[in-house]
Amino acid sequence: MPAALPSNSEIPENVRLAFNRLAAGELSAVEDELEQLGEAPGISAELIGLLKAAYHGSADYEQVHAVMAVLRCRSDLTAEQQQWLCAELRKIWNQPDTPKTVMLKDDGMKLLTRYPGVENEDVLILYLKETAHDGVIGCAGMAVYSLESIGTARSLPGLKAYLEQMPSTNELEQHRRDKVRKLIQFIASKTSAPAKAAAPGGSALR
Numbered sequence: 325m326p327a328a329l330p331s332n333s334e335i336p337e338n339v340r341l342a343f344n345r346l347a348a349g350e351l352s353a354v355e356d357e358l359e360q361l362g363e364a365p366g367i368s369a370e371l372i373g374l375l376k377a378a379y380h381g382s383a384d385y386e387q388v389h390a391v392m393a394v395l396r397c398r399s400d401l402t403a404e405q406q407q408w409l410c411a412e413l414r415k416i417w418n419q420p421d422t423p424k425t426v427m428l429k430d431d432g433m434k435l436l437t438r439y440p441g442v443e444n445e446d447v448l449i450l451y452l453k454e455t456a457h458d459g460v461i462g463c464a465g466m467a468v469y470s471l472e473s474i475g476t477a478r479s480l481p482g483l484k485a486y487l488e489q490m491p492s493t494n495e496l497e498q499h500r501r502d503k504v505r506k507l508i509q510f511i512a513s514k515t516s517a518p519a520k521a522a523a524p525g526g527s528a529l530r
Contacts (some may be wrong), residue, residue, distance in 0.1 A: 343371075414450065452485070
């Protein structure tokens with residue numbers, strides 16, 4: 325994977341320059357140039373290559389976050405690229421975290437919300453069982469958030485088991501429990517009445 329995009333008549337110059345700044349670690353996750361990269365066609369393979377290099381190389385976690393911020397603007401990852409992400413998330417499930425793995429878990433689960441499918445959903449269900457740190461408000465909480473977008477009936481047993489072990493000793497904890505309970509009801513309603521669930525604006529957690 326090249327560290328920079330070469331000149332190419334099919335890639336606008338502003339996109340090429342933004343990618344090269346991203347590859348050099350010069351862009352944060354909140355800069356406008358990331359939006360250009362998120363909308364540019366035909367560079368998903370290069371972005372995944374950059375993510376792999378940043379995550380497994382010497383780049384800091386902020387660069388991983390910046391690359392993931394671009395990928396979260398896109399909806400064109402191939403099945404193979406999604407499988408790579410799922411495999412990486414499975415490797416670090418329930419393991420002691422580093423800044424990079426925290427970033428990959430958080431951003432990776434958010435990214436999966438763009439790609440409904442059995443394998444992606446199964447990774448989120450797995451993360452409901454994360455116990456290496458505070459699973460209620462950590463990675464398991466992000467899995468709940470992501471399942472609102474792609475969860476199906478497959479998720480219901482895992483969500484119910486997660487709800488059973490959530491504490492409820494104060495108002496904040498009870499609020500979190502209510503969100504999970506509403507999500508269970510939301511997914512169950514989609515399963516029993518797909519036409520009704522397809523109405524625009526539906527959400528379990530709002």
